[in-house]
Each structure stands twice: as structure tokens, then as C-alpha cells.
Amino acid sequence: MVADMIPPAAAPAFLANAGWSDAAIVPLAGDASFRRYFRVLDGGRRAVLMDAPPPHEDPRPFIAIAEHLLADGFAAPRILARDLTQGLVLIEDFGDLRVKEHLDADPAEEMATYARAIDLLADLHRLPAAQVPPYDRAVYQREAGLLTEWYCPAIGLDVDVDAYVRAWDAVLPVVEQSASPTVTVLRDYHAENIMLIDRVASHGLGLLDFQDALAGHPAYDLVSLLQDARRDVPVEVEAAMLAHYKAMANPPADFDAAYAVLGAQRNAKIIGIFTRLWKRDGKPRYLSFLPRMWGLLERDLAHPALAPVADWFAANIPADQRHDALQEFAPI
Numbered sequence: 001m002v003a004d005m006i007p008p009a010a011a012p013a014f015l016a017n018a019g020w021s022d023a024a025i026v027p028l029a030g031d032a033s034f035r036r037y038f039r040v041l042d043g044g045r046r047a048v049l050m051d052a053p054p055p056h057e058d059p060r061p062f063i064a065i066a067e068h069l070l071a072d073g074f075a076a077p078r079i080l081a082r083d084l085t086q087g088l089v090l091i092e093d094f095g096d097l098r099v100k101e102h103l104d105a106d107p108a109e110e111m112a113t114y115a116r117a118i119d120l121l122a123d124l125h126r127l128p129a130a131q132v133p134p135y136d137r138a139v140y141q142r143e144a145g146l147l148t149e150w151y152c153p154a155i156g157l158d159v160d161v162d163a164y165v166r167a168w169d170a171v172l173p174v175v176e177q178s179a180s181p182t183v184t185v186l187r188d189y190h191a192e193n194i195m196l197i198d199r200v201a202s203h204g205l206g207l208l209d210f211q212d213a214l215a216g217h218p219a220y221d222l223v224s225l226l227q228d229a230r231r232d233v234p235v236e237v238e239a240a241m242l243a244h245y246k247a248m249a250n251p252p253a254d255f256d257a258a259y260a261v262l263g264a265q266r267n268a269k270i271i272g273i274f275t276r277l278w279k280r281d282g283k284p285r286y287l288s289f290l291p292r293m294w295g296l297l298e299r300d301l302a303h304p305a306l307a308p309v310a311d312w313f314a315a316n317i318p319a320d321q322r323h324d325a326l327q328e329f330a331p332i
Contacts, residue, residue: 048090048092075206077091111240113196117225129182157316180218
């Protein structure tokens with residue numbers, strides 16, 4: 001057991017109070033945040049212990065969104081017990097079969113599995129948004145700014161940050177003034193956060209990692225799914241799934257432009273986040289995803305709606321300072 005996956009000291013007492021006093025606690029996963037997950041085993045029972053230590057983490061948004069999704073008929077984990085002071089939450093265990101590993105083992109299932117994930121989003125987008133903060137200009141700009149805050153200094157580039165902000169201000173109205181409905185945006189809806197579960201509800205898909213949900217444009221979670229930061233989604237799958245979604249949702253004519261803008265915004269953000277995970281948090285493995293992220297970002301920047309942002313990138317980050325440019329600093 002690695003040191004950072006030792007169960008929290010408060011876990012045994014928490015589990016005992018929840019009726020799991022004889023349970024074994026085994027490491028399950030960590031993630032890019034301070035959250036950690038452990039599997040709790042007690043005879044034939046199993047659950048997942050989320051360790052969301054304060055002050056770094058607050059499990060209340062996860063609990064609130066889980067309960068909202070459950071009430072709307074989606075398969076979020078049921079909350080079995082909670083101790084908000086300790087940051088401990090006992091949740092339903094969806095097992096081990098994530099979409100990513102399922103498709104790694106059976107690529108022939110790709111179209112069918114992604115279609116189910118798209119069907120789930122279409123269902124979600126027919127419902128009123130959860131009572132969560134808006135995905136607004138300030139959030140978009142703060143997130144996009146992670147690229148200039150972390151990536152550019154990491155490769156020694158002195159860029160025009162003010163012009164970067166102006167470029168995003170020029171393109172974000174495509175999203176903000178869209179005729180699309182405001183929906184619950186899960187924000188990390190991708191193959192590593194979707195579980196295949198044995199139930200009819202929610203298209204047989206279990207949802208994870210939605211605690212940062214906001215109310216925003218429906219294209220964002222499509223980007224998260226189809227321009228996956230950690231998995232190559234073939235362009236023909238992306239195109240087919242976008243067509244599948246449009247056939248059900250009948251979005252307005254500006255949808256493709258909004259999808260491209262949100263794709264560029266999300267991919268720029270992730271490049272910044274993954275660089276930060278290396279520089280600040282000592283997690284160099286995230287650098288291995290940067291070539292994929294740059295490729296996706298450049299595809300999005302080719303859309304006419306992104307012209308001001310594309311021009312900024314052309315003027316400030318040369319092609320040879322993208323993709324694997326960080327390899328000389330931390331081999332990928």
C-alpha cells in the first residue's frame with residue numbers, strides 16, 4: 001500500500017457508526033484533487049469510502065448533486081453515511097467496470113457504448129438545471145487562464161495575457177447568447193468517470209465525479225465526453241455521436257460553433273491543469289496527456305468562430321512550443 005493511500009485515522013470509527021464496524025478498508029483510487037477513495041468490504045456487502053479532507057475538499061456539493069441526479073432518475077451513487085466534519089462519505093459501490101476499460105477490452109463496443117452515454121446526456125438536458133452556480137464569463141475566463149498561468153511559464157514563454165483575455169471575450173458570446181437551454185453541466189463526463197452497471201435506469205451507466213457541476217451550455221459535457229483528455233476518441237465516433245445528439249435534441253444553428261468554443265476553452269484549461277499537476281503537485285504522469293490535448297485544441301481552433309483565439313495562439317505559442325514541448329523539462 002502506498003503511503004498516500006493509507007485510510008484516514010477517523011475511518012474505523014466513522015464506519016462503525018454507520019454499521020460497518022467489521023469492514024475491511026482497501027485502497028481504490030486517488031485523483032487529481034485531494035480526494036481519495038477506498039473500497040469497504042464486509043462479508044457480501046461492499047461500499048466506497050470517499051475521503052474528502054477539509055479544508056482542501058468539501059463533500060457537500062457531491063452529496064447535493066448526487067441526490068439531485070438520483071431524484072431525476074439517474075444512477076449517481078447513493079449516500080450511505082456522511083461525516084462532514086471529517087470529510088468522510090460512504091457511498092454506493094458501482095463496481096470496477098469503467099467505460100474506458102470496457103472499450104479497451106472490446107473496441108467493437110465503442111459506438112454502442114458512446115451512444116448510451118449520449119442518450120443519458122440528452123435525457124439530462126431535457127430537465128431543468130440543478131440549483132448550482134452558473135457557468136458564466138468569469139468562470140470561462142478563469143479556467144482558460146490556467147494555460148497562460150501554468151503552461152506558458154513552464155516552457156519559458158512570455159505571452160500577452162491581456163490579449164488572451166480579449167480574444168476569449170470576443171468568442172464567448174457564441175456560448176453565452178446561444179438559444180440552447182441552460183442545463184446541468186457535470187463538467188467531467190468522460191470514459192473514466194462513467195461506470196457500466198447492471199440496471200435498466202440511466203441507460204445502465206453510473207455517474208461519478210460531478211461535484212463541480214454548474215448550470216451552462218449543453219455542448220460542454222459533449223466536449224468532455226467526445227474530446228476526452230485521457231482517451232483517444234476517433235474523429236468518426238465524435239462526428240457520429242454529435243449527429244446522434246442533434247437528432248434527439250434538435251439544437252439551434254449555433255450549436256457547432258458553441259461546441260468548438262467550449263472545446264477550445266476546456267482543452268486550454270486542461271493543458272494548464274495538467275501542467276499545474278506536474279509543477280505544483282508532483283504528478284508528472286499528467287504530462288503524457290498534453291500531446292493529445294494540443295491536438296484537440298488545434299482542431300477546435302480551426303473553427304471560424306475561434307478566429308480571435310486562434311490568432312492569439314499563432315502569435316504567442318509557436319507550433320514547436322506545443323504538443324511535447326515539456327518533454328525536455330520532465331520526460332513524458
